Amino acid sequence: MDLTLNNMFCKTIIFIFYMQFILWSNNLIAQIPLVACGTINHIEHFKSKYISAHTIDVWLPQIYNHKRNYPVLYLHDGRSIFDSTLVGERQEWKVDETIARLVSENKIYDCIVVAIWNDPTYRFSEYFPQRPFETLADSIQNNIYSTAKYNNYRLFNSRIYSDNYLLFITQELKPYIDSAYSTKSNRRNTFIAGSSLGGMISLYAICEYPKIFGGAACLSTHWPGIFTLVDNPFPKTMLDYLQTHLPKRKHKFYFDFGGKGIDTTYKTFQKMVDEIGKLKNYTAKNWLTLEFPDADHSIRAWKKRIEFPLEFLLKK
Secondary structure: OHHHHHHHHHHHHHHHHHHHHHHHHHHHHHOOOOOOOOEEEEEEEEOOOOOOOEEEEEEEOOOOOOOOOEOEEEEOOHHHOOOHHHOOOOOOOOHHHHHHHHHHOOOEOOOEEEEEOOOHHHHHHHHOOHHHHHOOOHHHHHHHHHHOEEOOEEOOOOOOOHHHHHHHHHHHHHHHHHHHOOEOOOHHHEEEEEEOHHHHHHHHHHHHOOOOOOEEEEEOOOOOOOOOOOOOOHHHHHHHHHHHHOOOOOOEEEEEEEOOHHHHHOHHHHHHHHHHHHHOOOOOOOEEEEEEOOOOOOHHHHHHHOHHHHHHHHEO
16 A cells, blocks of 8 residues: 555656756747746747747736726847847846836836847848848948958848838837737837847837837946947948937937946947937926946846836836
8 A cells, every 4th residue: 555655746746847957948949938027928920021020028017907098018038028038148138127126115107128139140141120221321331231240240141121020119019019919009108228229129119109208327338339440331321311310309218338348438429319309498397418437338237227217218
């Protein structure tokens, strides 16, 4: 009798471990982020007629109520937003923990976060502002396409198609999110954010679609576009574009930059962008630029200061 019970116990333990292994394996294959609070709805290969299919993570707050409507924050480079195990650096933004804390402190409104995973092969082609780039002469564009590199890797594996990437967000992804979840779908409650080139495409998105996005957070905005300032015409082209396309002060803009590594190249350009904002009558109420002298260009650095853009955009 004891032997039978022992065998049953062993079989039960083996079954439990087997089920845990299956769950762990499925999670690893699907790469579903694990969050500290709230819940994730993971969408593998969200199809689009404008770009290749992208993975989407929709984060819902801890107490999600279908009878309430929530602001929505769209975030680029979505793989690094919630779970450090999905990123080579083993780092994450900790957006879920930070939002939960700020909500508990009654500093911000609860919100839905839509994290859009990038396509590593075509990240620069998707995030690089297309219209400013295409004002450059064809010979200059072709030179950038052929020579722009980082650590001997080509930045562009196709021509820039960020306009199609924004069509995907505005015409396909956002309508889906607004139909599937309880959202405040109007401009005042729709925000977009990212870091580095993700900051650049966030700025470009609100300039191109000012009736859809009410605010943008641009962390360590990669103003040079590529990784050299020598004979680089893009920053001036982007500044010229902002002169005519930056929307009026009904919107919110958050910018920041660090004082180490590549972030040291951003300060001069950020000051020029801030001046454009002043000419458009932006004030401290809807325009905030912060400098973090001890910060470098990394997920670790953005994690430490993500609370500032969240509070600025979602402040009660």
